[in-house]
Amino acid sequence: MVYIKDLKFNADPPAIEDGHTASQALYYAWEGITRFHDGVATVNLFLNRASGWMDVDSYLPHKGKVVLHNKQARSALVRMPAWLGTSPISATLNGSQEHPPRAGRYLAFERLRPGDVITLHFDVPQSPEKYTIDDIKYTVAFRGSTAIDMQPRDSGPHGYPLYLREPMKSGEASMHTVKRFAADSLIGAQVF
Amino acid sequence: MTHRVRLHRLMSPLCTLVLLPTLISVAADDNNSQRRVVPSGAKVDMNTDSILRLEEIRPRGHWYDAKVPDTLDLADRAGLAINALIGEVNPKEFYGIYQSYKFNANPPHIEGGADALYGLVLEPRSARTLPMLRVMSGSSFGLEIERDMMKAMLGQVQKTGEMIYPRDFEGPARELSYPARMGMLAFAAQNWYGRDPNPMWLDWIDLLSDGLKKDAIHIDDRAYYPIQSAIDSSGVWHDMAQGGTGPTPYHTPEEPTQDEEGQEGTAKNDQTRALSTLVLDYKLTGNKDSLQLARELAREILRPALWVNTSDDGYPGNEHAVFEGHFHANVHTLIGLLDLADVDHDPWLKEFVREGYANAIRNGVVQLGWFPAWIHPTKFGRPAWLAESDEICGIGDMVLLAIRLSDDGLGDYWDDVDSIVRNQLTAQQVIDVDLMRRASGVTTTAYDGELNRFRGGFGLGGITTISENGQIAGCCTGNGSQALYYAWDGITRFDNKTATVNLFLNRASAWLDIDSYLPYTGKVVLHNKLASTVMVRVPDWLDRNAISIAVNGKVIAAISTGRYLMLGNLAPKDVITLTFPLKDSVEKDTMAGTAYTIRFRGSTVVDISPRANGPHSYPLYLRSAFTSGDVPMRLKRRFVSDRLIPLGVY
Numbered sequence: 001m002v003y004i005k006d007l008k009f010n011a012d013p014p015a016i017e018d019g020h021t022a023s024q025a026l027y028y029a030w031e032g033i034t035r036f037h038d039g040v041a042t043v044n045l046f047l048n049r050a051s052g053w054m055d056v057d058s059y060l061p062h063k064g065k066v067v068l069h070n071k072q073a074r075s076a077l078v079r080m081p082a083w084l085g086t087s088p089i090s091a092t093l094n095g096s097q098e099h100p101p102r103a104g105r106y107l108a109f110e111r112l113r114p115g116d117v118i119t120l121h122f123d124v125p126q127s128p129e130k131y132t133i134d135d136i137k138y139t140v141a142f143r144g145s146t147a148i149d150m151q152p153r154d155s156g157p158h159g160y161p162l163y164l165r166e167p168m169k170s171g172e173a174s175m176h177t178v179k180r181f182a183a184d185s186l187i188g189a190q191v192f
Numbered sequence: 193m194t195h196r197v198r199l200h201r202l203m204s205p206l207c208t209l210v211l212l213p214t215l216i217s218v219a220a221d222d223n224n225s226q227r228r229v230v231p232s233g234a235k236v237d238m239n240t241d242s243i244l245r246l247e248e249i250r251p252r253g254h255w256y257d258a259k260v261p262d263t264l265d266l267a268d269r270a271g272l273a274i275n276a277l278i279g280e281v282n283p284k285e286f287y288g289i290y291q292s293y294k295f296n297a298n299p300p301h302i303e304g305g306a307d308a309l310y311g312l313v314l315e316p317r318s319a320r321t322l323p324m325l326r327v328m329s330g331s332s333f334g335l336e337i338e339r340d341m342m343k344a345m346l347g348q349v350q351k352t353g354e355m356i357y358p359r360d361f362e363g364p365a366r367e368l369s370y371p372a373r374m375g376m377l378a379f380a381a382q383n384w385y386g387r388d389p390n391p392m393w394l395d396w397i398d399l400l401s402d403g404l405k406k407d408a409i410h411i412d413d414r415a416y417y418p419i420q421s422a423i424d425s426s427g428v429w430h431d432m433a434q435g436g437t438g439p440t441p442y443h444t445p446e447e448p449t450q451d452e453e454g455q456e457g458t459a460k461n462d463q464t465r466a467l468s469t470l471v472l473d474y475k476l477t478g479n480k481d482s483l484q485l486a487r488e489l490a491r492e493i494l495r496p497a498l499w500v501n502t503s504d505d506g507y508p509g510n511e512h513a514v515f516e517g518h519f520h521a522n523v524h525t526l527i528g529l530l531d532l533a534d535v536d537h538d539p540w541l542k543e544f545v546r547e548g549y550a551n552a553i554r555n556g557v558v559q560l561g562w563f564p565a566w567i568h569p570t571k572f573g574r575p576a577w578l579a580e581s582d583e584i585c586g587i588g589d590m591v592l593l594a595i596r597l598s599d600d601g602l603g604d605y606w607d608d609v610d611s612i613v614r615n616q617l618t619a620q621q622v623i624d625v626d627l628m629r630r631a632s633g634v635t636t637t638a639y640d641g642e643l644n645r646f647r648g649g650f651g652l653g654g655i656t657t658i659s660e661n662g663q664i665a666g667c668c669t670g671n672g673s674q675a676l677y678y679a680w681d682g683i684t685r686f687d688n689k690t691a692t693v694n695l696f697l698n699r700a701s702a703w704l705d706i707d708s709y710l711p712y713t714g715k716v717v718l719h720n721k722l723a724s725t726v727m728v729r730v731p732d733w734l735d736r737n738a739i740s741i742a743v744n745g746k747v748i749a750a751i752s753t754g755r756y757l758m759l760g761n762l763a764p765k766d767v768i769t770l771t772f773p774l775k776d777s778v779e780k781d782t783m784a785g786t787a788y789t790i791r792f793r794g795s796t797v798v799d800i801s802p803r804a805n806g807p808h809s810y811p812l813y814l815r816s817a818f819t820s821g822d823v824p825m826r827l828k829r830r831f832v833s834d835r836l837i838p839l840g841v842y
Binding site: 079103125129145 | 503506507508511534537538539540598599600601602685687688689692694725729749751752754756758760
């Protein structure tokens with residue numbers, strides 16, 4: 001499970017169809033990170049995203065920090081992932097402590113203005129978990145929902161190793177400068 | 193004797209233990225008898241008068257009149273359930289609960305002879321649920337009986353924390369301690385504490401947890417309680433239910449080798465109430481020894497032998513909550529494991545529980561709210577009819593688990609809750625005296641007093657009827673009505689001026705009242721009191737774009753966020769009206785080998801066929817009036833409690 005064996009990218013010819021499917025899933029997930037309607041932004045996933053209404057900076061899995069840079073939203077609904085459980089979340093708006101109401105699994109921020117910055121801080125639990133897949137017992141190390149290591153590993157000669165994520169174990173996310181792109185229009189969810 | 197045999201045949205595989213006259217005594221062997229240090233119960237004031245004052249347990253809140261649609265109102269159902277929970281008590285026999293009332297027999301009668309009180313295991317369940325139902329309905333009916341029942345039970349608790357059956361009790365458990373019963377009493381104490389936050393209740397919960405620690409059997413890193421067995425003062429376990437003689441024999445106090453062992457066939461579930469009690473004790477008092485034992489019990493529950501062996505598929509069933517057998521017991525076990533997963537912040541265990549829920553769903557028809565009493569009963573020597581009967585205990589568990597999972601962010605199962613509550617859960621609450629009388633076959637009103645005494649109880653039933661084999665069951669009434677509270681609580685919540693509406697069901701609350709015109713017509717009215725923002729969840733059968741929203745009569749554009757509509761800038765007394773087309777649909781589902789056609793209006797079942805037509809059947813889903821479109825209105829006296837009881841361990 002740690003090496004992709006069936007996807008013959010390292011053979012001739014490469015398997016195009018599998019790659020096509022996976023990249024469509026990227027779009028679906030990216031599109032779902034945040035949505036916007038009538039002044040209300042919904043943040044469903046703690047993943048990086050630039051958009052016309054709000055940018056999301058995620059420091060996961062290094063540390064429990066998510067920053068929302070508001071552009072257009074009057075309100076924001078931020079979904080708390082299940083792995084956070086009932087752990088406390090500290091929220092600030094432009095550096096001042098906030099106590100947003102909770103609506104189901106969402107935190108609700110209202111009366112937002114362009115340029116507002118919402119910052120969320122929370123603990124990131126670490127847990128090794130054990131799974132049996134195809135009769136092999138694996139131990140998977142998680143930080144939050146991110147798998148950062150997996151044992152045992154397959155050391156076959158033509159394997160492409162997964163989960164070599166040692167740097168993610170550090171508590172500090174390295175920062176970098178990116179040129180972000182926000183498309184003028186999005187492609188609606190399509191039939192698969 | 194006939195009654196005893198019937199009770200055994202009908203009830204034993206389903207609800208909870210039956211106490212049979214044969215007593216099997218087996219001493220715990222040396223390996224199993226290692227005991228923990230027993231903490232002192234000295235801090236508990238065993239004089240219960242101060243926590244059982246009527247003025248402290250009487251419903252507190254305010255009443256007002258409102259003209260409302262005459263549609264499903266869970267507060268009304270709670271009032272009816274109180275009627276049954278009080279009516280089934282026998283104050284002359286330790287406040288025990290009658291397990292089986294055969295309203296559908298001629299003449300109607302309480303079933304079971306000497307076993308009628310079901311081994312005194314049901315009254316903690318009723319005491320647990322009654323405070324919830326009073327919060328919903330404001331009813332004080334039978335409050336003295338409720339208090340005296342609790343007093344009788346607390347009087348059986350010793351300084352060691354063990355709850356000892358009365359010396360005068362005519363059953364095999366006389367003067368013994370049954371751990372599951374202690375756990376259930378702790379749940380009752382929890383809800384009494386929720387109703388009246390007297391810290392003395394915490395001492396009682398801690399004391400009962402001490403008793404559970406005293407009785408646990410430890411092996412390696414796990415612990416267990418023998419199935420349907422009680423322990424005497426010298427540490428000898430006694431089988432209370434002839435577990436060694438059934439189709440899947442169990443020999444106390446051995447560690448079970450499969451889940452379906454013993455009379456009831458619920459090895460895992462015999463650990464669950466203790467597990468949840470210990471988690472509760474940790475949460476409320478910080479007792480780390482309790483948490484430690486809860487983890488040991490969870491390791492016992494998660495043993496491979498107690499789940500379906502799926503090794504041929506390359507994965508073990510005990511990593512994915514693959515179960516069969518006793519449905520209620522397994523779903524209840526999942527709830528207990530979720531209690532532990534929550535306090536341990538254990539994502540693996542949470543995911544395990546969610547997979548168990550998915551397994552439960554695929555064995556029933558969630559749109560109908562129907563789930564079998566047993567999965568593959570004949571595989572374990574149980575009668576085949578258990579796969580086509582349902583047990584409200586299990587159906588109620590599904591409501592609890594769906595809400596708990598949703599609240600944990602492990603899914604959005606509010607539509608499951610809605611379907612189960614609107615359909616099988618409330619359909620099997622026996623509330624129609626005319627139909628009860630008809631099912632009995634009695635042609636006069638001679639038994640109406642008795643029928644009314646049990647009215648509001650929940651039946652052990654089938655897909656389209658509570659059949660001749662069914663009855664009003666004490667266990668189902670305690671568990672089904674608890675599910676009413678969970679659903680009622682989930683209809684709307686409130687936090688910091690934001691109200692969430694999860695279900696289109698009637699509800700009065702301090703922050704918002706809901707009038708639901710479903711299933712007659714697509715209309716829901718919200719009467720705001722305190723909210724500045726309301727989040728309204730759109731059910732999955734409804735196109736959110738088809739909803740028209742008006743605030744104080746002025747149509748506004750809906751802001752749609754995920755499955756919710758968001759309404760802001762609200763003021764007290766604002767009236768929000770949602771109107772939408774109501775979809776009729778016909779579905780075909782196969783249950784227990786029979787293909788059924790089910791007609792829905794929205795999520796409400798309005799008819800089902802083919803129908804069973806046995807001579808003593810109480811028919812379900814006689815709902816042709818729902819399709820008329822004319823909504824009957826009524827004047828209702830609504831109650832809003834000053835205090836809600838938090839959802840917690842089972």
